[in-house]
Amino acid sequence: MIKLMIVDDHAMFREGLRRQFEHCQDIHAGGRKPSRLDSLSKREFEVLTHLSQGLHSNEIAAKLDLSEKTVSTYKARLMQKLNLANLSDLIRFAIDNGVSD
Helix, strand or coil: CCCCCCCHHHHHHHHHHHHHHHHHHHHHCCCCCCCHHHHCCHHHHHHHHHHHCCCCHHHHHHHHCCCHHHHHHHHHHHHHHCCCCCHHHHHHHHHHCCCCC
16 A cells, blocks of 8 residues: 655645546556546646646746746646647646546
C-alpha cells in the first residue's frame, strides 16, 4: 500500500491524485481502457488540476514554485497531448474527466 501525504490545503489535489492512482490500478488490472489522462506526467496532472479549479497561471506558478513561463509551457503541452484547441477545451476536458473533483 502506498500512502501519500500532502498539506491539508491541497485536499482537492490529493483527491485528484487518488483518482488518477486508482485509474492506473484499474488499467493494470485490466479493468478499464486507458484514457488520455494516462499520458500525462505528474506535473502536467498537477497543472491540469489547478486549472480545473479556476486558478490562473500566476497562482499555479506560486503554488508549485514554478515560473509563469513554465506553467504556460505545461498548458501548451497539455493541449498538445490531449489534442485540445484552447484553454476552454482543456478546462472542460478536466471537469468532464473528474480531475477537479
